[in-house]
Amino acid sequence: MQAMVLAAGYGTRLKPFSLCRPKPLFPILNTPLLLATLERLQHSGFTTQALNCCHLSEQIVAATQHVPGLIIQEEQSILGTGGGIRQMLPKISAEPLLVTNGDIYHSIDFQTIYEQHCSSDAPISLVLHNYPRFNNVNVSENTIVGFGKTSRGSSDQLAYTGIQIVEPAILKGIQPGVYSCIIEYYRSLLADGVQLNAIIIDDCFWTDMGTPADYLQLHEDLLIGNAPVWAELEAKNIEPFFSSDQAVIDQSCRFADWACIGRARVGRDVVVKRSVVWDDAQINDGTEISEAIIIPEMYKSPGY
Structure with a gap:
């Protein structure tokens, strides 16, 4: 199984802290989130791992140099959530690719959702949950029918977790080497009649660590027992x-x-x-x- 971590963003909402350290390297219980995520993917059976980086990329390269076989894509400019994956396609195989944002902490089981995608007929599966703050994906009977106000017919709204599984070939329609938003590309696929599968996760812990308040809240949740502590954090006696x-x-x-x-x-x-x-x-x-x-x-x- 293969997986890619998106780690190229500027972390604008986390300034000034993100000016000196890229967001995926922010420590969680004293362990950089990116390193814990890569190890968690490895433990879930993803033997091929890749990541892209741009902002303060030299720090990410240095922090991950010990990870065996890691494919690192340094980008000279931000390519976006679609462009970054598209640029990676020549470096990976044709099998399904799990893609996860590099700034999320959650209790979602990577292997389970990968297997769910492989048992479906859809070329793309987005992992969704109910998170009112971010609910903007329109779903009907486990199929995505739109994003935001572009939905078709009667549907429920759920939030994208930042985790997806895609068949790499479906992404070849993205122009290589230029900025591309993956959600905008998926809107165009929906308009062309392509099926987007919804893997809906109930009762999971999830946070995107997007602001200083989110980052501090995550630590509070971990330290007082409101959030599960990943084994990969190697934090003992919490x-x-x-x-x-x-x-x-x-x-x-x-x-x-x-x-x-x-x-x-x-x-x-x-x-x-x-x-x-x-x-x-x-x-x-x-x-x-x-x-x-x-x-x-x-x-x-x-x-x-």
Whole structure:
């Protein structure tokens, strides 16, 4: 089985943090999300793995150089969700390709949805769920009939999870080497009568980690037990105040509600509340941090 991770975006809504680190490398419980995702795919049986990257691509290349057999596509400009996959086609086989966004954390079983696609007659399967904030895919009897206001007839609205399985040949209609939105391409396929299958997942945990608030909320959910912790995160003894074994934390430091501390230095009389501190960050004596993301490149996030 083969899979591709989309990891090329700018992470605009996560600025200023995404100016110094690409969003797929944001740590989740001190492990970069991209590395955990690739390992999770490997454990699910996807022996062929690929990814595309553009923004701060050198960091992604460096972080994944130890992943055996990984196909890395560095793009000189953003090709979009359609263009990036299209550019990858000559590098992969003709078998079904699972594609996942590189900024999502979820409890969806990759192997199960891949098998569901393979048992269908459709060339494309989008994995959907009910998430009112993003519900804009129109579905009728497990078939996608439209996106947003372009639906045909009576349908329910669900949200795209950012995971799909496609037959690579169907994507050859995308012009190579130029920007393309995959949803716009799928709209054109629908207009031509191509069937788009809906794999509907009920009762899953899912978040897209698109904003600083989403990123912090994910950590809260993980640390207080509201979200499943991937085995690939290698996070042991999960509790509301979670820290790396290599963190240097003064004994006078106080934590409130929850906090995640990487390989960082935390000074005397520091208060950390509902915050994530990345590897190599430093918090000076007497600082109070609340609902913040602390990164090495800046003392603390603006507004705190």
